Amino acid sequence: MEINRENISAWLKQLQDSICSALEQADGKSKFEEDNWMREEGGGGRTRIIRNGNVIEKGGVLFSAVHGDAPPFLFKEQQHSTAQVIESKETPQFFATGISIVIHPVNPMVPIIHMNIRYFEMTGGIRWFGGGIDLTPHYINENDAKFFHTQLKNVCDKHNVSYYNKFKEWADDYFYITHRKETRGIGGIFFDRLNESTDMSFEKNFKFWQGVGETFAPTYVELINRNKNKTFTEKNKDWQLLRRGRYVEFNLVYDKGTKFGLETNGRVESILMSLPRYAGWEYNFVPEKNSEEEKTLSLLKKGITWA
Amino acid sequence: MEINRENISAWLKQLQDSICSALEQADGKSKFEEDNWMREEGGGGRTRIIRNGNVIEKGGVLFSAVHGDAPPFLFKEQQHSTAQVIESKETPQFFATGISIVIHPVNPMVPIIHMNIRYFEMTGGIRWFGGGIDLTPHYINENDAKFFHTQLKNVCDKHNVSYYNKFKEWADDYFYITHRKETRGIGGIFFDRLNESTDMSFEKNFKFWQGVGETFAPTYVELINRNKNKTFTEKNKDWQLLRRGRYVEFNLVYDKGTKFGLETNGRVESILMSLPRYAGWEYNFVPEKNSEEEKTLSLLKKGITWA
Secondary structure: OOOOHHHHHHHHHHHHHHHHHHHHHHHOOOOOEEEEEEOOOOEEEEEEEEEOOOOEEEEEEEEEEEEEEOOHHHHHHHHHHHOOOOOOOOOOEEEEEEEEEEEEEOOOOOOEEEEEEEEEEEOOOEEEEEEEEEEEOOOOOHHHHHHHHHHHHHHHHHHOOOHHHHHHHHHHHHOEEHHHOEEOOOEEEEEEEEOOOOOOOHHHHHHHHHHHHHHHHHHHHHHHHHHOOOOOOHHHHHHHHHHHHHHHHHHHHOOHHHHHHHHOOOOHHHHHHHOOOEEEOOOOOOOOOOOHHHHHHHOOOOOOOOO | OOOOHHHHHHHHHHHHHHHHHHHHHHHOOOOOEEEEEEOOOOEEEEEEEEEOOOOEEEEEEEEEEEEEEOOHHHHHHHHHHHOOOOOOOOOOEEEEEEEEEEEEEOOOOOOEEEEEEEEEEEOOOEEEEEEEEEEEOOOOOHHHHHHHHHHHHHHHHHHOOOHHHHHHHHHHHHOEEHHHOEEOOOEEEEEEEEOOOOOOOHHHHHHHHHHHHHHHHHHHHHHHHHHOOOOOOHHHHHHHHHHHHHHHHHHHHOOHHHHHHHHOOOOHHHHHHHOOOEEEOOOOOOOOOOOHHHHHHHOOOOOOOOO
16 A cells, blocks of 8 residues: 555544544443534544543544645744755645544543544655654553553564654653653653654554554553452542643643644644543642552653563 | 832732731631742742632632842843843843732632732833733623723723723733633733833832732622622533633633743742632533523623723
8 A cells, every 4th residue: 555645544534433442342331422524724623522431531532634735833843853945936735634532531540541643744745653642540550551661662662673762751751741840641652753764664654653553442441441440539539630630731731732733723622622521720739648649649750661 | 108129029918918818708717828938049929828718619819029030031021022222241130029819719600810910120120010800700790790890990090091991901812712712701901011101100000000909809809799699500510610621721821920930930839829629621512502601601702891
């Protein structure tokens, strides 16, 4: 198969289908609702939302493929990052397609998960893959953290043995709440602008990128099944709300996808599907000594080796 | 009395005291807790938080007075806005003092309120007053909205008859959630950089600014007393959570004070006291036809004449 925007989009839609099926099955109650939307300037998306489930309180699995005139800031940024001078008498055109997922579970013992994989093209022969998966447990369970990172390491190693360490470090830096001096969760992998000039061929990077997308469902379903029946208290629920508050802080203050979407007049309800149904903030909350909450906070830092 | 930074700070602390007393009395149950903090680079603050009250679920009345080397971006911005070229062999110094208030009530029929008044000085003879008050009702009550704006108009008119219209419009523009295409609430007044060159003398602007600060307590206490005993349903509470979600979006995405604080390594717990104890997000929420929620949404726009 030739790797072109049509084939990539088609593959992403099929991946969206299979992830939604896997999540519905794991949830056992709720089904995804679908909203198809069009972008005035070109393209559109297929937003799927699941809510009030047995396992999932609120979550989204979103596909989009948009194109049109490249906004000036995007054009500049891409030229800058590729050190290319693009000569064109026409307005430069861009194309971007991807899947974004955020799942907020009911049970505080089940972690929040996020994945984004994206493909980008622009006038001047620019094309690249980007993406990331990261896990945000309300309570960090070391075995689950090891499992999660091992899954990511396995998919990386299969394609390029240098990728896991590099992309794990990138995730530590990216999913960081600077003002709190804490990571959002236990990280994962993050990568951007993978193309022919990055370590290996465009075709091989495409295969790696597909591998990341396919790792999502089996990994998260396993984490759901391990934890969904664990009991929890009101105190656990309240801690979950505070951790979700931090998630909101990250997404609204730092997340580049969110900022980009809001600044370019994207579909707000799709962009902000990442926010939880309920969240909370408490002034100057300090967890009890030797509590599970304190342990979790102590592990929200960069550079921990999980796999 | 000479108008200098010491006198201004002292006046603000006394205003903080009187506002806290008035709010404690209106609440009838909870008392403010106080945290005094120091800023490593110079100055500090007196953070007062009230929670779990009869009327107030979570709120803060914060005083601070900080000084030190002006961060380069601040220096540039001030020079630019005053069109002054500051020549100095030493690092330019700044001084900033102010009060910030946000109150999130328990009862959804009581509005959220915010006030900030600030005084700023910098090397080169730069000095100005800024501030604003705005009201965010979960349910807009026209009588209350008129009362609130009339209070603000009265204090403006007493000092300068051109101020209310100008500062009301400024508030409409400032307290605007661009990506939602809605105002945060019913607005109020917002003003910045009032100094000798702004309409009237520095001394007169100081008096106006004091007037704004003194208007806060009687205005909000009246709104509390009008609404605190109104009954409400679970549906009203859930709508309150959604409106608080919008409040969080405004503060984390747009509010300049919050951004400035987070970017300059300010005291996070003080900066983010503005966030509610609980908030919520629902995908694509659409209020029922002819409901109170729909009416409120229809009034969240710029340019409504309330006084």
